[in-house]
Amino acid sequence: MIKGLNSDLQSAKNLVKLIAGLEAKVNLIPCNPIKELGLEPPGKVDILMFRDMLIKSDVNVTLRSSRGQDIEAACGQLRLRESQK
DSSP states (O other): OOTTTSOSHHHHHHHHHHTTTSOOEEEEOOOOOBGGGTBOOOOHHHHHHHHHHHHHTTOEEEEOOOOOGGGTOSTTHHHHHHHTO
């Protein structure tokens, strides 16, 4: 999930339509902040509203958490740092 790109309620509704009729499991993974690319995760409230929209639509959903952000070693962050060396 990326703030301003795919984390709003309209995106949740679009996802529900896209997977309608499928036995899908959706993993919600907020992106890790990457300053150089201007990527930010959505706020906690937005993430929970997105998740709740999917749950209300009977979508099997799991909210994943990230580790390593505090030392900029989470997925995407570490790769960018290493590729810049």
